[in-house]
Amino acid sequence: MSVALPHRTDGDGCSQVSLAELIALRERIARTRAAPLLSRAARSGQQSSRLYGRGMDYAESRIYQAGDDVRRLDWRLTARSGKLHTKLFQEDREGCLLILLDTHASMRFGTRVRFKSVQAARSAAVAAWYAVRAGERVGVMAFGHAEQLLRPQAGSRGALAVCGALAAWDAQATSGKVEPLSDALTRASRVLHGASRVLLISDGFSCDTPARQRLLDLTRHAGVSVLVVADALELSLAPPGRYPLEHAGERSEVLLQSERQRSEFQSALGAGPARLGELAKSLGLRCNSIDTAIDPLDAVTALFGGARPGR
Structure with missing residues (x-):
């Protein structure tokens, strides 16, 4: 299901990822003074x-x-x-970050500013630029609609490759293909390539019961953090009114008047984000949640030890 936001094919940054915006996020990270990471860089470029x-x-x-x-x-x-x-x-x-990006059709949804898929890509780009600034290699694995892997690379070349992959995967036509989170995590464990940190970015709708054990298994090999991306309507009750929705090219309206209607609607929409957030919390993983309208910088960098604006 997707909300009828304006759609163009030039990477508008609302319904489709803008590669230029992802690359420009490098300057935001350059102005950020990173707090000490969980792993400390040595002069040789290696990390303890x-x-x-x-x-x-x-x-x-x-x-x-x-x-x-x-x-x-x-x-x-x-x-x-x-x-x-x-x-x-x-x-x-050597430090290495592997980003796990949810590309399910549920991510193509948004009622405030942009789709969740676009916000997820922006968050992944922030993480990539932040990692390479800390001297780490960075790679990204897509799961759901796209099942692809970009192997970790070092430096600006690595972050640029991640940005390019994010834009390319987002531009692909969506499908109803579903990959349970547990299957994605199993696949990730086979392609860690020495990753010392893993960042899972998802709206949680693919979260299944076996995912708990798979996440636990993954923590034996890397530090795992979770970023839950949700729409405003998934996080709180919608104001009374009529809501235009679009699904599979067909448009319709949902009438939400009574508090019960709005509560049931919010519970259904917010089931995925709530489930993933609760799972991360129960396992003691670093976890943050963001909606589609905010700047993801603080939420992402906090998962890596925090950051302070440069002076």
Whole structure:
């Protein structure tokens, strides 16, 4: 379903992603003074990651979890406690961000300023420029209507490639194809390419029950953050009135007068964002929500440790 916003094919920034706008966001990031990231950049361009891998520095031991490397079992602690424990190590690695972008048809919806799909692309571009400024590689994986992957690249070239991919995927004709979030997360776990951080951008309508375990599995390999993109009508009751809607090329009107009608309408529209937000919260993941009208800069950078305007 999509609201009948003005539609053009030149990337108007409302119903269709504007590549020029995504590239211009670089200047916004350049004027932002980044707070310390979760991982700290070293002079060599490498980062000392807080993820645990096969480095030489022992960090701690924890209870063995399915999928752990048996070669890293802590036999002494296992013998003392009677329960299997795994050794965790802090490794040095180049920082890398993988953005997971929802491209389902539900994202082509908007009643304020722009579609959710456009806001999601703007948020992804902000994340890409912010990551490369911090010396990280950046890549993006689309799920839903588009199932494509742009492998992580470093520097401005990487962020520009992400912006180009975002615009190209948005320009494709939409379809009713649905990819459950759990399937997308499984696919993401296979293409992490050493990513130390993952940013999921979605409206949550593809969120299914198995997604919880898939997200949990992903946190074993990378720091996971979630940005929920929602329309104003998905977040609060609509004012009484008639609302023109467009779906599959057909236009109709929805009459919302009574509080019950408006409440039921909001509950149906807001089910996806609410479900994803609750899931992220239950897993203790960094999570922010934005509507389609606001500037996504603060919400995105806060997920990466926060940012302050430069002086």
